[in-house]
Amino acid sequence: MIHTTSRVLVSDLREHVGQTVSVSGWVNTLRLQRKMQFVVVRDHTGMVQVTHKRGGESDEIEAALEGLTSESAVRITGRVVDNPIVNLGGLELVPEKVEVLNRAETPLPIDEHTGLEQRLDWRFLDVRKRSSAQLLFAVQTTLEQGMREYAYAQGCTEMHTPKLMGTASESGAEVFKLGYFDRSAYLAQSPQFYKQMAIAAGIDRVFEIGPVFRAEPSFTSRHATEFTGVDVELAWINRVEDVMVFEEQMLTHATRKVADAHSEAIRETFGVEVTVPATPFPRITMAEAQEILRANGWDSEGAKEDLDPEGERAIAARIKEQTGHEWVFITHYPTSIRPFYHMRPADNPGVTLSFDLLWKGLEVTTGAQREHRHEVLLKQAAEKGMSAEPLQDYLNAFRYGCPPHGGLGMGLGRVLMVLLGLESIREATFLFRGPNRLTP
Amino acid sequence: MIHTTSRVLVSDLREHVGQTVSVSGWVNTLRLQRKMQFVVVRDHTGMVQVTHKRGGESDEIEAALEGLTSESAVRITGRVVDNPIVNLGGLELVPEKVEVLNRAETPLPIDEHTGLEQRLDWRFLDVRKRSSAQLLFAVQTTLEQGMREYAYAQGCTEMHTPKLMGTASESGAEVFKLGYFDRSAYLAQSPQFYKQMAIAAGIDRVFEIGPVFRAEPSFTSRHATEFTGVDVELAWINRVEDVMVFEEQMLTHATRKVADAHSEAIRETFGVEVTVPATPFPRITMAEAQEILRANGWDSEGAKEDLDPEGERAIAARIKEQTGHEWVFITHYPTSIRPFYHMRPADNPGVTLSFDLLWKGLEVTTGAQREHRHEVLLKQAAEKGMSAEPLQDYLNAFRYGCPPHGGLGMGLGRVLMVLLGLESIREATFLFRGPNRLTP
Known part of the structure; x- marks a missing residue:
């Protein structure tokens, strides 16, 4: 035998x-x-x-x-x-x-001609049979490892903030509500409030990778109702620039790690060259970006406050042409399209000390310096028509010595999408969740 | 100036x-x-x-x-x-x-005499003012780092499985239900089904740290409705022993890392000596454990199938006395108190190829070899009175070549509790969630 x-x-x-x-x-x-x-x-x-x-x-x-x-x-x-x-x-x-x-049953429910939605129905077979999907999760692992290495070296503490909230604080509209014993709870749209609470708790630098939940009925190639967020929050910053420097260094470190481990496989499998970006990344204010875009015919009615995806792609293409850089920070978003907790410069309350980071024209991060002064925060919340009562726990964190701070939230799936040239966030996620998809 | x-x-x-x-x-x-x-x-x-x-x-x-x-x-x-x-x-x-x-308002809402519940109401101040809480999160960071180091070195892929599920598969009772557009969704009680799906997807070894949700009305010092789970799942194992070896090695590596970085601070702050455990950890079957306990007066009516917390403490004390070891694997839990997907030995269907890991008498992990044979799994689900229909997506993963596999789920807060000698899981969590607590 x-x-x-x-x-x-x-x-x-x-x-x-x-x-x-x-x-x-x-x-x-x-x-x-x-x-x-x-x-x-x-x-x-x-x-x-x-x-x-x-x-x-x-x-x-x-x-x-x-x-x-x-x-x-x-x-x-x-x-x-x-x-x-x-x-x-x-x-x-x-x-x-x-x-x-x-023993596998025959025939298999999917083959190489099967369309995306049916492939997602049988995602375990889809991932198993395609070497590109196997590579994707290896790359995800290396990417996270690289981000953590940088974060740890910079003194970050890894926090796990609750996903269950007692109130739908940030904005009632896009939040999932659940039964919680004899009352209701809500799923956190982001660790925003809690990572700020960790700053108020004396954690010098906060790092978290975890799920975030968005009850948005969006069916685009870049939206999901549940996705993995990478969150950072830094205490005692002097300006929002400190957050942008942290992010570009973290991404450079992580991308280098991915390039070292997988660049050949990524080239062969996805036909994409992994480039370690040079720092600093280009920076451009929203006002400048809009001026350039409008001079080239974008938003001919002059009505848009935000960049739409088309505008994001166009400004990124322009920056790429001028600087050769794939990444760009758009800064100073108008106050009207940013949440109440973004800090505003003393001399210009019409804008915020905030940024988005675009990679190859796709928004992968939103960040800002936060307003840490209790009375200013109250005023800004009121201006946005928000009631203070459901925000009470959050606002309390600013009454007893909250240091200046700022941070960022990054969509892991979006970074992977751009890194590997995928057409949809559905391909960058193990088990995608959207308005019409809760299975498998 | x-x-x-x-x-x-x-x-x-x-x-x-x-x-x-x-x-x-x-x-x-x-x-x-x-x-x-x-x-x-x-x-x-x-x-x-x-x-x-x-x-x-x-x-x-x-x-x-x-x-x-x-x-x-x-x-x-x-x-x-x-x-x-x-x-x-x-x-x-x-x-x-x-x-x-x-500027902090006066007086502060808590001081050194404030009780636990009110301290939790003002958790940010509580954590900020107590050096022990600051140390806790530093230790948590190092512990996770150590577990990841080991997992990566063993070829694990870091996965992020969905927390939103279309059906309350594992057991209807302890699951939170939420509105999901025009239907309902459920919060995952553990990544169990999805990490197994990752195994069926060809991921050789799965690692995940993420939130798990339990709708249990438990008010003990060791239960929470949301906590951080450390999950591992290993493909192509030969026996459940392979999973236990992985776990004891991972914990030894992580504990050593914590000891190297923090043993002096932990001794000073918590009065606890961090001991790097020797491997292998002691192993004892449930039958043996119960026999020993009953000989010493536990469960005098002979009615208990499971160990209660008192039994867990007593058997751990006994093992400690005999071997000097703080850790013990209890193996071969009766089929009646384990889920349908635990594998059973061919020669003894009354028990499962499963284990719990106790540390100083507290259960910190449950693990098992999983039943990967579709027809056996169907039979075991039926025996437990479970309907196959809501399990369909899960069961499908076993129809097309699912390899033998096994894994474990560990409560991060419980490990920290024992490691630092804390009296309650509330102290081992940044923002505790329980049946009566959804804030701050």
């Missing part, structure tokens, strides 16, 4: 030529010929050909291979043979034992 | 003796005497005494110091003077400029 050996990864097989090893993975392709049986087995590190000659001493193996189906989970124990004519690394596995750990 | 200089941390002041620097922090204590004004300013690295002689050339400074209140956020620019008779590091700051960045 052949015993199973401990698992060897496909990428390590070369070290085991002449030995009997066990490979665990999925049936990638089957070619069952009259005299020979060829099975390509795939694990997360690569593919190997299993080669079996029919009519040998072991009918059991022949029968087992004959019964295989595409995507079945198998463990093949066999001898590793050096065979230069085999395409997959010049190696093949001559099977001595075939175990079917989980 | 005195210009503000860039911020110097209190812990770095010694390097600046004789220079004029700016220190930013909170007013820790005020002693305003007839001839002298003493203000102790605290930042996240330490405390420094600001010493001002009244009646000097600068009345402005005297007035500014006179108007200070405890916990106000200030920036003091002044000369660093070496003065051996000063208690705080033998240094004092002679102020040249005093800026009140956010």
Whole structure:
């Protein structure tokens, strides 16, 4: 009887030529010929050909291979043979034992022609079968690792702020409401209020990666009702510029880490070149951006306060042309389109000390210096027509010595989308959630 | 006019003796005497005494110091003077400029005699004023960093699974329900189903730290309605033992990292010695544990299937006595008290291939090998009286080649509680959420 050996990864097989090893993975392709049986087995590190000659001493193996189906989970124990004519690394596995750990039903519910929505219905198969999706999550892991490395080195504390809130503070409209024992609770649209509370709690620099929830009925390629947010909040800043410097350094560090680990794979799989950006990133005020865009025909009625996606793409293209840079900070957003807690410069209350960061024309971050003076905050909330009562817990944090601070919120999926040139946030997420999608 | 200089941390002041620097922090204590004004300013690295002689050339400074209140956020620019008779590091700051960045109202709503619930109402002040709370979040950061280091080194991919679910799959009772456009959604009680889906998606090893939600009306010192879960899921395991080995290695690595960075501070602040545990941790089956406990009078009616908290403490004490070890895996929980997706040994369907991990008698982890065979899973769900229909998306993941796998879910707050000897999970969380607490 052949015993199973401990698992060897496909990428390590070369070290085991002449030995009997066990490979665990999925049936990638089957070619069952009259005299020979060829099975390509795939694990997360690569593919190997299993080669079996029919009519040998072991009918059991022949029968087992004959019964295989595409995507079945198998463990093949066999001898590793050096065979230069085999395409997959010049190696093949001559099977001595075939175990079917989980047989896949046939036919598979999706194939390479299946459209996006149906692929999402069977996302586990979609991700398993496409090397680009596998690479995506490896890149996500490296990207986060890079951001954390930078944040930790800068003295950040990793916080986990609650997603359950007692009031729908930030704005009632886009918040999910849930039953909470005998009353209601709300899902946090962002860690905004709580990360500021952490600043008031004496945490010098706050870092959090976690889910955020938006009850927006948006069906664009860049919106989701639940997504992963990267949040930073920095105490004792002197100006909003301090936040932008932190962000560009963090992104440069993280992008370099991704480039070091995956640039070749990303080029091959996505056809995208990972460029480590130069710092500082270009900065342009909203007023300047609009002036340039209007001179080129954007918003001919002069009615838009914000940049629409078209405007974002156009200004990013312009900056790229002028500076060669893919990133740009748009600063000084009008007060009218920013939340009440953004600080305003003393000499110009019509704008805020805020920014968005665009990458290749897509907004990936919103940030600002926050208003930390209680009385000014009250005034700004009132001006926006907000009632102080549901904001009470938040506002209290500014009554007992809250330091000046500012921060940013970044959409992880959007960064991945641009990094890998994906067309939709649906592809940049493991299990996408939108107004029409709560499954699988 | 005195210009503000860039911020110097209190812990770095010694390097600046004789220079004029700016220190930013909170007013820790005020002693305003007839001839002298003493203000102790605290930042996240330490405390420094600001010493001002009244009646000097600068009345402005005297007035500014006179108007200070405890916990106000200030920036003091002044000369660093070496003065051996000063208690705080033998240094004092002679102020040249005093800026009140956010004046604290008086009196403060909490002081050192305030009870837990009211402290939680003002959690930002509670955390800010107590060095133990500051240390807690530093330890949390290091602990997570250590767990991630180990997980990454073992080839884990960091996943972010959705917290919004279309059905209340795992068990209807303890799930929060929310309005989701024109229908309902549910908050994930754990990433259980989705991390298994990631395994079916070909992710070899899954790691996630994120919020989990439990609609349990529990008021104990160790339950919360929202807490931070550490989740791991490993594909292609041979047995549940593989998961236990992963966990003990991960915890050993992370505890060592905490000990290296914080053991002295933890000893001083919490009076607790951080011990890096030896591996393997002791293992005992549930049947053995119950036999030992019953021989000592526990559960005299012989009615209990599970260990109650008293039983957990007693068995942990026994193991500690016998082996000196603070940790113990209880294995082979009865099928009746484990979920349908736990695998059962072929020769004994009355138990599961599962475990809990206790630390100093507190359950900090539940883990298991999962049943990956579709037909067995269907059978086990039916036996538990569960309807297959709401489980459909989950069950589909086992129809097309799901590999054998197992994993664990750990409560981060519980680990911190034991690590630092805290009496309640409320103290181990930044903003606690319980049936009666949704604020601040």
